[in-house]
Amino acid sequence: MNLPLHRAPFPASMAVEVDPARFASPHLVALNEALATELGFSPDWLRSPEGVALLSGQTHIKGVPAMAQAYAGHQFGQFVPQLGDGRAHLLGIVTDHAGQVHDMQLKGSGPTPFSRRGDGLAALGPVLREYLVSEAMAALGVPTTRALAAVTTGETVWRDRPQPGAVLTRIASSHLRVGTFQYFAAREDRESLEFLCALAIERHVPSAHDCENPIRALYESVVARQARLIAHWMSLGFVHGVMNTDNMTLSGETIDYGPCAFLDIYRHDKVFSSIDHNGRYAYVNQPRLAGWNLARLAETLLPFFDPDENRALTWAQEALGRFQDLYQEAWLARMRPKLGLTASETQDKALIETLLQIMEKDRMDWTLSFRRLARNDSLVEPTSSEALLDWMMEWQARRDREPVPAERQYALMRQSNPAVIARNHRVAEAITSAENGDFTVFENLLQRLRHPFADDSTYEMPPLPEQIVHATFCGT
Ligand code: AMP
Ligand code: MG
Numbered sequence: 123m124n125l126p127l128h129r130a131p132f133p134a135s136m137a138v139e140v141d142p143a144r145f146a147s148p149h150l151v152a153l154n155e156a157l158a159t160e161l162g163f164s165p166d167w168l169r170s171p172e173g174v175a176l177l178s179g180q181t182h183i184k185g186v187p188a189m190a191q192a193y194a195g196h197q198f199g200q201f202v203p204q205l206g207d208g209r210a211h212l213l214g215i216v217t218d219h220a221g222q223v224h225d226m227q228l229k230g231s232g233p234t235p236f237s238r239r240g241d242g243l244a245a246l247g248p249v250l251r252e253y254l255v256s257e258a259m260a261a262l263g264v265p266t267t268r269a270l271a272a273v274t275t276g277e278t279v280w281r282d283r284p285q286p287g288a289v290l291t292r293i294a295s296s297h298l299r300v301g302t303f304q305y306f307a308a309r310e311d312r313e314s315l316e317f318l319c320a321l322a323i324e325r326h327v328p329s330a331h332d333c334e335n336p337i338r339a340l341y342e343s344v345v346a347r348q349a350r351l352i353a354h355w356m357s358l359g360f361v362h363g364v365m366n367t368d369n370m371t372l373s374g375e376t377i378d379y380g381p382c383a384f385l386d387i388y389r390h391d392k393v394f395s396s397i398d399h400n401g402r403y404a405y406v407n408q409p410r411l412a413g414w415n416l417a418r419l420a421e422t423l424l425p426f427f428d429p430d431e432n433r434a435l436t437w438a439q440e441a442l443g444r445f446q447d448l449y450q451e452a453w454l455a456r457m458r459p460k461l462g463l464t465a466s467e468t469q470d471k472a473l474i475e476t477l478l479q480i481m482e483k484d485r486m487d488w489t490l491s492f493r494r495l496a497r498n499d500s501l502v503e504p505t506s507s508e509a510l511l512d513w514m515m516e517w518q519a520r521r522d523r524e525p526v527p528a529e530r531q532y533a534l535m536r537q538s539n540p541a542v543i544a545r546n547h548r549v550a551e552a553i554t555s556a557e558n559g560d561f562t563v564f565e566n567l568l569q570r571l572r573h574p575f576a577d578d579s580t581y582e583m584p585p586l587p588e589q590i591v592h593a594t595f596c597g598t
Pocket of ligand 2: 368
């Protein structure tokens with residue numbers, strides 16, 4: 123079989139060649155056939171014993187060794203000079219039909235020199251969680267790494283309880299993280315930083331080649347991408363949960379789905395992650411913390427912005443200073459269509475913010491409330507506040523000033539307000555069934571998540587009080 127997989131371009135200082143672990147009985151439990159085909163893999167071959175061996179790291183192609191990448195990172199604000207792929211193996215790079223290069227990586231595939239005290243393994247629950255949520259995000263149009271496959275290993279992974287072991291195959295337009303740059307900056311390794319910049323430009327911002335200072339153009343592009351990404355998350359009520367600098371990409375893709383979750387009832391300071399004691403990565407803090415991470419990235423690139431330290435710093439502050447404006451712009455561009463608005467009025471921001479305040483006070487479900495607006499269902503219930511009634515009138519008056527007719531406004535809302543998201547209780551239900559050997563709940567949910575903007579009276583329902591998931595876990 124001629125596989126479309128090639129050696130990743132990293133020198134030994136950036137990635138260690140290391141074989142994945144041997145597993146007793148790898149068994150394919152999920153395969154993303156559409157993605158496989160896009161990447162030039164035959165889904166039938168991936169289902170074959172040789173294919174499953176590849177997807178569980180049991181074989182590799184000659185000359186294409188598996189590698190663990192080095193990176194550092196700020197974890198909850200604390201700098202750790204060495205993290206790295208402690209339970210992941212980069213199998214190689216794949217070029218899709220459109221000519222775009224992607225990394226193909228296994229996660230949960232055994233220890234590496236970066237494992238520290240960890241076992242290098244992943245449990246089935248977190249693997250399926252990343253599979254479901256990343257594919258849901260892709261269907262929603264959010265830049266994200268993708269899930270190509272999930273394999274159970276036949277072995278037990280010891281966490282708070284024994285769990286089935288599993289390996290996820292992840293596709294990413296790269297695994298260059300803010301933390302990757304921090305690793306080499308901390309070692310004052312200018313040559314490696316230059317290499318990383320060149321790779322990031324080649325993969326993510328080829329147009330930067332033509333700029334006077336390509337590394338400045340790269341940084342500006344990362345700032346803009348992250349502003350758009352976080353605005354997209356916010357518009358969908360998505361909480362990443364661990365926005366450490368090692369979990370932020372240069373590509374602008376969402377990466378490392380750990381304790382992530384979508385809001386049910388809207389609360390601006392909602393935290394799900396069981397390890398986020400101070401609420402650093404609460405819903406409302408995400409734009410600010412993205413800016414914080416981008417400042418850490420700027421610090422690694424200062425010498426390339428300008429040989430003069432002061433001028434480099436001034437330039438970086440200006441470039442980073444644009445983040446909040448870009449974010450505000452991107453947020454309005456996401457929120458206006460959610461209310462059916464095509465034109466811009468200065469009071470729109472206040473109109474949106476008032477709705478959010480009411481939603482919080484009235485304990486309204488984020489996703490379902492917006493979807494009901496799109497369906498012209500009344501949001502007003504016996505328990506609704508006077509404020510909501512007032513807001514509905516204000517909104518109507520605003521829509522009356524729209525240049526497009528009401529049907530166009532509703533069509534826009536239906537395209538901007540999903541009915542089906544990866545609700546926490548649904549994800550939990552799919553995982554529990556799978557742990558008991560039944561993958562049909564997972565499969566059904568996955569199929570529904572592929573069509574988020576289609577009405578679905580079952581899957582759109584918020585959790586019943588007893589189904590609410592209050593805390594999420596990294597599962598590592
Ligand atoms: P994460 O929380 O997934 O962003 O990971 C943070 C760091 O911990 C990374 O360096 C991971 O490679 C490492 N890590 C997480 N889980 C494990 C594990 N089970 N074994 C070894 N390293 C791990
Ligand atoms: Mg991570």
